Structures are given as C-alpha cells and as structure tokens.
Amino acid sequence: MSPRRRIPCLILCLLAAVTGCKKDAPAAPSKPGIGLVLGLGGRGDHSFNDSALRGLELWAGGVKYEKAGYQEATASERKDSLAPDVAARGGEMLPLGITPVVLQSRVAEDYEPNLQLLAEQRVSLAMGVGFMLENAVETVARRNPSLPFLLVDSPLLDAQGRVITLPNVRTVVFREEEGCFLAGALAGLVTKTGRVGMVGGMKIPLVQRYEAGFRAGVAATNPDATVLVNYTGSFTDFALGKQVGQDLLLKNTDVVFAAAGVDGLGAIQAVKEAREAGKAVSVIGVDSDPSHLAPEAVLSAVVKHVDLVVYEAIREQRQGRFQGGNVSLGLKEGGMGLAPVRLDFPGKAEALRTVDALRARIISGELKVPTQPDAARAAEAR
Template identity: 70%
Template sequence: MRVSVLGLVLALSAVSACKSRKEEPAPPAPKVSRVGLVLSLGGRGDQSFNDSALRGLEQWSAGVKSAGEGYQPLSAEERRASLEGLDTPLPALGVTPLVVQSRVAEDYEPNLQLLADQGVPLSIAVGFPMENAVETAARRNPSMHYLLVDSPLLSAQGEPFTLPNVRTVVFREEEGCFLVGALAGLVTKTGTVGFVGGMEIPLVKRFEAGFRAGVAATRPQARVLVNYTGGFTNFALGKQVGQDLLVKDADVIFAAAGVDGLGAIQAVKEARDAGKPVYVIGVDSDPSHLAPQAVLSAVVKRVDRVVYEAVKDERAGTFQGGTQNLGLKEGGITLAPVRLDFPGKAEALGALADFQAKIIAGDIRVPTHPDQLPPSSP
C-alpha cells in the first residue's frame, strides 16, 4: 500500500532574511485543502473509470498532472484539452491530491482509514466494490466526508440508505448504451455486433441491456454476440474475447470491461490496421487516442465532473450527503464525439439526437436488465 502525496508547492520558509536589527515575521503558509482518492483495482492508466476520477481530481480540481512520483503544473493548453466538450468552465480549486492505489480488495478499508488518520476532510472511493469500506470508514469517522462513485450504500437486506457524511452517485448507464447500440446497428455491415462485459453483475448488465435495446431500435434483425470476461483487470483475456468476436463476424464491438475492455480495443485496432472494416466503442472515458482509426464513440460516464463538484462543495463548505442519480438529462452520461466517417453518418447522428431527446423526455424507457428485452430481441 503506497500513498502518493503529489501536488502543489507549499511555502515552507519560516524566517525572512534579516536586513535590519528588527526581524520580520514569516508569512503564514497558504491554506491548501487535501482531498484523498482511493483507486479501485484497475488503477491509474485504465483509460476508463479510474482515469476519469483522477482527471476530475488532479487535472480539473488541482490543475496538475501526474509525473512519476510527483506532479507537474498543467499548462493552459493541456487544461483546455482536458476540458474539451464541457459546456461550462471549471476553474482549478487549489487542492492537494492524495492518491492511494488498492492492490487487493482488502486494501479498500485501510486505505480510507489511512486518509482519515491524516486528517483528509474528503475522501473519494472509486467503484461499487468499495461500498462496504466506505460505510465502515464513514461510521468510524463521522467528521470526515466521503464520495462513493457507482453505488449507493446498501443495508444487509440490499436496501439503499444514506449517511449524513456520505454522498453516493449512481448513473443511468443504460441510456448512453442505448445510443451507442443504435449507432452500432446503423454502422454494421455484417449484421453482427459484439458486447464485451467484465463481471456479470447488475451494473454491467445495464450496459448490455441498453446496448442490445439500441441495436434492436435501428437494426432489429442484427445478431448481438455477448461475452463476459469475469473481471476488469485482464488485458490479455479481453483481447482474446475481442478477437473471438471478430472471427465470428462482429464488425462493431462495445467494450464495457475496464482493463479487459482495453484488450478488446487493441484486438479491434489490430484488425483495423490489417485492413478489416471494424469498429470499437469504449466506455467511461473516450479511448479514441488509443485507436484513432477504430474507435467509433464511447459512453462517457462523467465521473470526472462528479469528483470536481464534490471537491468544489468541500472547498466551499457546502458538501452534503445523499444520493445522486445521473443520466443523459443531467449530463452525467454523454457520448464521445463520433470522429470517424462512414456512409450515412449525418443521418445516423440525426437519429441519435432524436433518440436522446426521446429518452430525456421519457418517451423511451431503456431497459436496465436483459430480462426486460422483448423475447424477439436477438
């Protein structure tokens, strides 16, 4: 377990240079709030969920970027690039990030307690597996604040509940997945598309359900191949699953599997580089930079914005517990830009805009589990 206290330069001089008999008192050190972030097992560099949270804390809130064992200030150009696509400016908040990597699930609770022991007023837990650890830490440290991303607090009976010092955020991922499913249905030439999921749990089932519903909305007869890897940290397995779907004629693959999903993206990139007309759709963050000629779009879960808003509230003294549920309407779910060209692109984007408006208006209710799909769905 390693803590990286990376960040802003503090004025540590205690004594001014004496130029006369009377010594001037040293100026007080600037007050800098510390914010902790406990990463889930995928860790830094997953190009997805963890990296989105890091972007919200490090680049947006602190105005810095990771550089080995420390931080460097973010240039104005880098900051503009990181904020691309947002409709409002987000000024840096002057905080010091403390990032803790969890190597095994048993690290979650001690990592959160470590931050509390250091007097960190706000700690962010990234991922639904940390729900129990956040509850334990919050009850043990009632004066500290916690942000739990991707899960509510749950009782022993599985019922959601709240604590005054915990803010939980969940997303309606299925809404964005419907849109990329509709896009896949419009783009596919083989009539076969693929879905790569990580753990076969209700959260990821929402991705599958939304994607399949979207495909059915634009290509009812399309075949949707579904494969779960069983985890989120095995790049090689994800690549193998992606290759298998390509062999089975899938020409659009939606990868919702963390690091496993990166493997699927790599499989599609290699096939694309070899001249095969195939595409991949990412999740949580936009992975276009990994495979510019293969990434069609991505369902972007705005973990970065959620983290920034929590830090902003903490700095302003207005942080409150409770639960937030975010989807297309609230801007918690967005789509990465569709940068690649394909026949009928303008019409496809128009159709997606129409679907999005209907979802926001409540005219389309997106299923949250495959069991809710019509029996005729492939």
C-alpha cells in the same frame, strides 16, 4: 509560476498492512488534502479511474501526474481535457486550491485501510471510485462521522441489499443503460455484417445495465441485427479481454462494445489490430473516450463524467455546501453521453441525427430504456 515547475508528489502506492502505510505516510499538506482511493484498475486504465483522477488532479488540483511527481498544468491542458459536451456548458474548471492524495489498492482488502488512512491524514474529503468500495466506504464513514465521503458508482446497501443513507456520504450512480442505448443505436446503424458484439467484465447488475441498454439500442435502429455478448469475469485482465474481443471478431461482428475496464482495453487492442490488418471493424469504448489509443478503430464511447462528479464534489466541499445523499445521473442531467463519432462511414450524418433524436426522446421521458438484459432480449424477439 512556470508551468514546468516541479511540485512534490503525494501519490502513495500502498500495501495492505495499515501499519506499513502509516510509517511511510506523508506529512500533512499545506493546502487542504482531498483523498481518492482508486479501484483495482488503477491509474492508466484510460477509463473510470483515469476520469476520477482528471477531476481531482488536473481540474481541482491544477496539476498533472508524471513519474517524477506532480507538475503544474497549464490552462490549455485543462481546457483540452474537457469532453465536448462538458466544454459546451461553459466554465474553465479552475483549480480549487487543494492537494490531491491518491491511494492505489493492490487488492480489494486494501480498500478499507486505505480509506482509513485518508481519515488519519485529515483530508477534507475522502472519495472512492467503483462499486467494489461500497462496503469499505460505509465502514470507514461510520467510523469517522465528521469526515465527508464521496462514493462513485454504487449506493450504500444494507445486509438485505436495500439502499441506505449516511449523513456524511454522497453516493453517485449513473443510468448507464441510457448512454449504452445510444451506443447500441449507433452500432446498429454502422454494422454491415448485421452482427455486433459486446465484451463485458464481471457479470453483475451494473454491467448488465450496459448490456440491456446496448441491446435495446441495437434493436431500435436495426431490429434484424444479432448481438453477441461475452463476459470475461474480471476488470483487470488485458490479455483475456483481447482474447474475447478476437473471438467476437472471428464470429463476424464488425462493431464491438468494450465495457470491461482493463479487459476492455484488450478488446480495443484486438479491434485495432484487426483494423490494421484491413478488416472493416470498429470499437465503442466506455467510461472515458479511448480514441487516442486507436484513432483508426474507435467509433465512439459511452462517457461517464466521473471527472465532473469528482470536481463538483470538491468544489462544494471547499464552499461548505457538500451534503450527503444519493444522486442518480443520466442523459438529462448531463452525467453521461457519447464521445464524438470520429470515424467516417456511409450515411454518417443521417445516423447521427437518428441518435440525437433518440437522445432527445430519452431525456424527455418518452423513451424508457430497459435495465435488465432479459427485457432487452424480449424486445429483440418482437
């Protein structure tokens, strides 16, 4: 089969009204449908959502999305999409004989009807990516107990905020603080001004774990460095992220950690432009490796292997082995790590050895990374 052969597109961009969605819903696919509801950042965020799409479409579906529809992906395209640490584990991410069904939400109120639409389309597995889908996944999973669900980046919580389980729901969370510790350790070794910055999105516990790990990592390798943190309050405002990134650069930070979704892309753009203007600055991304956006400015990235989580869930469902429950992934499990450090800087080889040694201490349990910014700030003060 020619790799350029057109494959009908089953991507829908849905309005909030369920009735409108039903009217335009596609016919049942010939291959088992696997459904995915994206977070508000959507396709093209070069981060969390795109990672989930890579696992569903490119790896499990064997297709790539283009404006005219799906096209069959080649084996080399799938191979080239593997992060180095994933590729090192072996395996080819062979297509699993499924049809991707991807629903984009315009507003948060779309999450529940979109998930319900997947159930009505009789997908074999329904997936939601992002902590904001937690309530919607719980509601629709209770309504459709025979349909398995995957929720990435949040557990299910009761009204008191306690973690609960449902037999048909698998939740996957990441120990973000571990990967962010390595990013902070790298930033502490790279900075020349002694000032590093972080652009956060919403100031919620999830993102504060990023801050805690990053602060602790900087303190581990450069205890005299100053860490400046600004939150944008959103994940979807590119212009605001760029503005906050520019503000950090004006305060003489020379390494910026962009952990804010689409806002983070704005921060990356700010660093890219500063680099092009001759400033010795760099940026560390998050969730996916954004080096293709600014190859002269991106130092590394804290990579969450959402793509691998999605692919493995689909594979287990296809093999009849999918089970509900709560899963936590960190460095030890290979759920996250640092993207390759492509920029050169004085002492790079020694810096990378230091970061690798810290990674080994975290994996062994010798080094515990704080999950609260206050605990990290207390360590900075010592």
